[in-house]
């Protein structure tokens with residue numbers, strides 16, 4: 001998006017090439033999150049590598065969304081540190097204090113679109129917030145480009161969220177997440193509620209955008225097909241921490257009971273058979 005490149009330089013100050021922050025755009029150490037006596041995370045560590053799609057899985061209530069919220073500064077941890085693109089998120093007083101918010105895009109569950117705004121107006125919200133000085137014409141053009149990039153037809157720009165299917169709403173949410181040309185993309189259950197064909201199409205869209213735009217993707221999902229098809233590595237949340245990170249074959253080789261039952265259950269086996277047919281299984285990773 002050449003028109004916006006110059007504008008975004010003001011916001012995005014990349015870490016030095018080869019630095020830790022460059023190699024690992026998200027680094028979490030010793031994280032503790034709790035709601036009163038309910039401890040969700042304790043001593044949680046995680047490194048996300050630049051340019052990977054990291055799938056984040058775990059049973060319901062293990063704290064996948066809370067982890068994402070902590071990384072983007074919406075949940076203040078009781079202990080630990082979080083660095084995103086070299087910036088210490090845990091030192092921020094509130095999310096307005098985080099100067100790298102313009103370098104990530106977020107697709108929340110359900111899209112979280114403003115119902116009274118059209119798709120294009122939704123995409124324009126972050127542009128207005130971070131770049132109030134750009135002209136209306138350029139803002140409209142950037143929004144239209146992001147809508148098309150997300151696989152929606154041009155007509156969708158003037159539609160309201162209530163006029164879209166669930167799959168189209170996800171794509172509109174993705175268009176808004178891409179509005180500022182982010183380096184990091186956070187996706188919370190992006191294929192939840194989509195039919196299998198729509199979900200597969202969304203997976204391929206994410207993979208193709210990640211490759212074309214060089215994104216690093218933090219992807220929470222329960223969708224085994226998504227894990228097999230597009231994730232480079234998978235982080236497993238259990239016992240209040242990340243118990244393992246690796247490719248799926250590496251995770252299957254571990255002996256944690258939850259991991260074994262997750263990947264070796266009937267759905268896991270079906271997803272693996274489909275991935276083997278497509279040649280989608282990866283090779284490298286490590287155990288936490």
Ligand SMILES: Nc1ncnc2c1ncn2[C@@H]1O[C@H](COP(=O)(O)OP(=O)(O)OP(=O)(O)O)[C@@H](O)[C@H]1O
Pocket residue numbers: 035040058059060061062063064065066067
């Ligand atoms: N604002 C909050 N106040 C109190 N407890 C909360 C709050 N947000 C999350 N929790 C609790 O934290 C735990 C983790 O929630 P979280 O939504 O992160 O789980 P999850 O792994 O994303 O679950 P799911 O897969 O079902 O979406 C849950 O027990 C939840 O009830």
